[in-house]
Amino acid sequence: DQQVKQNSPSLSVQEGRISILNCDYTNSMFDYFLWYKKYPAEGPTFLISISSIKDKNEDGRFTVFLNKSAKHLSLHIVPSQPGDSAVYFCAASAEGYGKLTFGQGTILTVHP
Amino acid sequence: GAVVSQHPSRVICKSGTSVKIECRSLDFQATTMFWYRQFPKQSLMLMATSNEGSKATYEQGVEKDKFLINHASLTLSTLTVTSAHPEDSSFYICSASGASYGYTFGSGTRLTVV
Numbered sequence: 001d002q003q004v005k006q007n008s009p010s011l012s013v014q015e016g017r018i019s020i021l022n023c024d025y026t027n028s029m030f031d032y033f034l035w036y037k038k039y040p041a042e043g044p045t046f047l048i049s050i051s052s053i054k055d056k057n058e059d060g061r062f063t064v065f066l067n068k069s070a071k072h073l074s075l076h077i078v079p080s081q082p083g084d085s086a087v088y089f090c091a092a093s094a095e096g097y098g099k100l101t102f103g104q105g106t107i108l109t110v111h112p
Numbered sequence: 113g114a115v116v117s118q119h120p121s122r123v124i125c126k127s128g129t130s131v132k133i134e135c136r137s138l139d140f141q142a143t144t145m146f147w148y149r150q151f152p153k154q155s156l157m158l159m160a161t162s163n164e165g166s167k168a169t170y171e172q173g174v175e176k177d178k179f180l181i182n183h184a185s186l187t188l189s190t191l192t193v194t195s196a197h198p199e200d201s202s203f204y205i206c207s208a209s210g211a212s213y214g215y216t217f218g219s220g221t222r223l224t225v226v
Contacts, residue, residue, distance in 0.1 A: 034214075041220060043217035043218050043220045046217075049214070089156065098161075101158070102155045102156045
């Protein structure tokens with residue numbers, strides 16, 4: 001049972017444009033959501049998070065939107081840079097800093 | 113910021129031997145540590161959750177006698193893969209959390225069993 005889903009395995013974007021990565025979840029108990037960037041053979045790097053009491057959180061070029069009624073969140077990266085090319089995982093927790101459930105990941109490629 | 117050190121980064125072992133992976137929180141006390149494994153091109157799958165001084169809680173399908181987790185102190189957790197087999201070859205990642213610190217991940221360990 002995949003409780004966190006990233007339905008797009010890959011996304012290709014031109015440098016300077018917006019990258020939008022999507023994530024859906026099924027567990028209504030999830031109350032904390034995070035986005036991570038990951039390179040092969042490395043641990044995930046935290047990007048941005050959002051609590052279920054908010055619908056938007058912004059940090060520099062990264063913005064996360066949460067739509068609780070749709071059980072959907074998205075990560076916007078504006079403007080996209082070639083250095084953003086990596087695998088992006090969304091993750092969710094049901095109990096504050098409890099265990100994380102990860103999506104399958106989306107490979108983002110930003111072309112110069 | 114919070115730093116989690118994971119060692120070794122790569123290990124190759126013979127089938128039937130045991131391998132220990134260490135995860136240390138360097139600048140904070142990790143009350144909870146999580147161990148994940150990731151197969152190529154797949155998601156990070158939680159294996160177990162450990163709280164300092166307590167027995168680890170394993171996810172369904174994870175053999176607790178094969179993947180021994182010890183969290184004896186607030187800064188160190190270890191994962192021992194016992195009697196390793198080629199199918200245990202994977203990328204193992206730890207994550208630590210503590211008061212005022214969210215999830216901090218280690219850099220991962222690539223285990224290859226030959």
